[in-house]
Amino acid sequence: MRTIDFSPLFRHSVGFDRMQRLLDTAAQTEQSTAYPPYNIEQVGDEGYQVTVAVAGFSDDELDITLTDRSLVVTGKSERDDADRSYLHRGIAGRAFERRFELADHIQVKGAKLENGLLHIGLERIVPENEKPRKIEIAADSGAKAIEQKKAA
Numbered sequence: 001m002r003t004i005d006f007s008p009l010f011r012h013s014v015g016f017d018r019m020q021r022l023l024d025t026a027a028q029t030e031q032s033t034a035y036p037p038y039n040i041e042q043v044g045d046e047g048y049q050v051t052v053a054v055a056g057f058s059d060d061e062l063d064i065t066l067t068d069r070s071l072v073v074t075g076k077s078e079r080d081d082a083d084r085s086y087l088h089r090g091i092a093g094r095a096f097e098r099r100f101e102l103a104d105h106i107q108v109k110g111a112k113l114e115n116g117l118l119h120i121g122l123e124r125i126v127p128e129n130e131k132p133r134k135i136e137i138a139a140d141s142g143a144k145a146i147e148q149k150k151a152a
Contacts, residue, residue, distance in 0.1 A: 035092060035094070035096055036052055036053050036054055036075070036092075036096055036098065037052075037053045038050060038051060038052045038053065038098065039051040040100075043121075046123055046124040046125070047109075047121070047122065047123050047124075048106070048121075048122040048123070048124075049119055049120065049121055049122065050071070050100060050119075050120040050122065051117050051118065051119050051120075052073055052098060052117070052118045052120070053116065053117060054075055054113070054116060054117070054118045055091055055116035056077070056091055056092075056093045056116070057075045057077065057093075058113075059113045061075055061076055061077055061078055062074070062075050062113065062118060063075075063076075064108075064111055064118075064120065066102075066108055069101060069102045069103075069104075069106075070099055070100070070101055070102070071099070071100040071101075071102055071108065071120070071122075072097060072098070072099050072100075073096075073097070073098045073099075073100075073118065073120070074095070074096065074097045074098075075095060075096050076095045077093045077094070077095065079093065081093070102122070103124070105124050105125055105126045105127070105130075106122050106123070106124055107122065107123055107124075107125050108120065108121070108122055109121035109122060109123050
């Protein structure tokens with residue numbers, strides 16, 4: 001595996017030190033298996049939906065966990081196929097773990113399982129104190145303070 005050192009970039013930016021961890025995670029994900037397949041779609045301006053194909057899994061065999069900024073979807077099949085004889089086995093029922101790194105202010109709204117697809121609703125909710133706001137400029141107060149210093 002190839003690692004990239006981003007430390008020279010940190011001299012010119014503040015708060016982007018998480019970038020290296022995110023890129024390392026992405027590189028590991030590309031090397032790992034692509035099972036199960038998933039979609040990420042934008043729903044409206046502030047909503048997202050992650051859809052994971054979990055054919056063959058029931059809702060009690062799936063687990064969704066949110067820790068820090070990681071959304072982890074795991075599946076563990078409880079079926080025993082030892083007594084079955086397959087001529088072709090194309091539906092994978094193996095255990096899996098799929099991780100999604102969430103950005104700041106992304107909250108999980110809910111999940112539902114329908115037709116073999118697990119839909120997880122996400123929404124970006126920015127607190128009022130962190131939204132952009134206009135700062136008023138007081139023009140006269142600075143000029144009077146300068147004039148008083150000159151007079152003294």
